[in-house]
Amino acid sequence: MEEVPFSEVARTDLVIDRKYAGGVAGNRGDDPISKILPVGNAGGFRFLGSPTRGTVRALVLYTSMADLEWPDRLDLGAGTFTYYGDNKKPGRELHDTPRKGNLALRDMFRDAGSAERRRRVPPILLFSKAGRGAGVAYRGLLVPGAATVPPEEQLVAIWRSSGDERFQNYRSLFTVLDARLVTRAWLDDIRAGNPMTMNAPRAWSVWVRTGMPDPLLAPRSVEHRTREQQLPSSRSDIELLTTMHRHFAERPTDFEYCAAHLWWMLAPATDELEVTRPSRDGGRDAVGRYKIGPPADQIKIDFALEAKCYGPTTAVGVRDISRLISRLRHRNFGVLVTTSYVHAQAYREVRED
Template sequence: MFDTVAFEDLTTSGLTLETVYLGGAQGNAGDDALAKLVPVGNQGGFRYKGSPTQNTVSLVTLFTSGTESDWPDELDPQTGIFTYYGDNRKPGNPDLHSTPRNGNYLLRNVFDAMHATAAERAQVPPFLLFEKATPGRAVRFRGLLAPGAESVTADDDLVAIWRSKNKVRFQNYRAKFSVLDVGKVERAWINDLAAGMPSVESPHCPPAWQSWVQSRSYETLRAPSTTIIRSKADQLPSDTTGQKVLAAIHQHFDGRPHDFEKCAVEIWRMIAPATAVCDLTRPSRDGGRDAVGQYQLGPAADPVLIDFALEAKCYQASNSVGVREMSRLISRLRHRNFGVFVTLSYFNPQVYDEVRSDRHPIVLICGGDVVNTLKNNGYGDLLAVKSWLDTLFPNPN
């Protein structure tokens, strides 16, 4: 599916977007493709050349495995924004910036410099994004990153967030990066950076990185998708933890599906924080709408409110949402309204195709979306989800 580069060629290879760089076959740490590809070591999510505490870092790689349920790094190819979590990922360390790899210390300094002058941005090291690939210790190159994003404010590009684990609270960073429109990073630029040369002084520096340093201009690589018709496999979690989370939610509301409607509204609020009032309808009179609400646009002093209707189905993962359920919601939408459909299962292909082909303004939230939304809001494991359910939606029995 992807182009590949052999392990023995890594030390001389440039970086091409979406290419897989193969690991070795000796069965030890020396097989690590990233360590051979870029001279930044073979351990950790943060890997860099230089010292964060001495402000001499000239090159950084961010490695994401995609398996951290509590810290779900995420690349949105449509917007070109990458969300990355810092390295204070376990309780027990009260100092946000004192971590073994000094990753959070580096993030703080980089984002401070990003908001300063061009001279200070010139000291920001380029970030190269890699994710775990197969087989073995292979990696895939996902792009050249610049801190921040055109659509993200200074209040939101680097945020210290609270998490709790084993009833202990601790903080970590959530950082926003932009994938720059750079299809290939030359090996010569990597060599210059590894030698300590300032990024923009190298003749091999990509123009998009120069523009960011000089004027904080984001030439972002955006890849808008065509009409999306997700398959059943795409709509349901493939990992055991995600499957157990969906089963736990379904079991929690077993025998009381109307109580799930309140849970569906909370899931929607996590996805769409600008949701204003949202009221549950009476079960006997919902008419295809389990809740009605308003979504707020514009300034708080003079907002525009858009009405929406929400439908929720507490289905098991094996039971799809069909034409009948969707038709009820569609028939209740009025002019300039939109719909939200939340289920723990999936939408069958006919329903999905009709909604998208006919351009019905309906947000489709499936079981996989529910799991990912909870992860992104700090409920990444079964115990955390059960605690959330018991706290917000206690079983009256």
């Protein structure tokens, strides 16, 4: 889709994944979100109304999708969005944040579970950074929770540490509703404080009445990613990958420890992970166990991890993948971590097997 010019964002509809250009003045006034709805022009939580007074008419969640410590994640196949709260430094109580984002999360998830209070949950619009400058993309209309996840796992207060100080923040799970279009007429209704009109998307109205979310499911149309899709595209990410490869190029054994930590960050359900000794690894750089199932009744599955510190022009090929697969035992799975990409033939063979 063509990018909506900055001069028109205040009058246009919101369409899934459409980009909206920012201004060029070089200040906060370049933000297109504040032109779409008057919710302010800074922060991940942007309110139309006050969360402390209970007068929020709309909430915009904005994410750069680039914070490795707090990895917001849009799962297109499942129609869900994982978002982290705004208590990201020690020194404050969980809900005592300047923008009151965690307070809003607590209240929304509480109200979403009650038929009587669900109307209090404001429409939630998701935007992510996209394009040049202050440009954004509209990613969907959200409601708290997901039908496939137990209520106690939809909003979780997790512990983190910075230095020798500990603090809590929220990890929240939303459903992206099957609402491909949010009209300007409904945005005007929201602004006027009356979202329950004929202009409201059907999926949102059904959720308010029944509490049953209808997710926007978008499974991948291709079964393997190209080299360009696997490698980063932004300048900062390319620089990070290049720096990592350069750092470990002459010390591939040290990269195994880095790869193990990266996997643990991406897969927090990992229960055990041990980097093997180079002389006794049996062809496996690390071994571990992964938890699946509900918290009260989990089982653990063994896995083997292989780390490949290759340059961006050297693909992980069929031979590398076959080496990892040959080390797997019954009921094992394999993990590959690389600074490069997987060759198309190897990728296809793994998908087909």
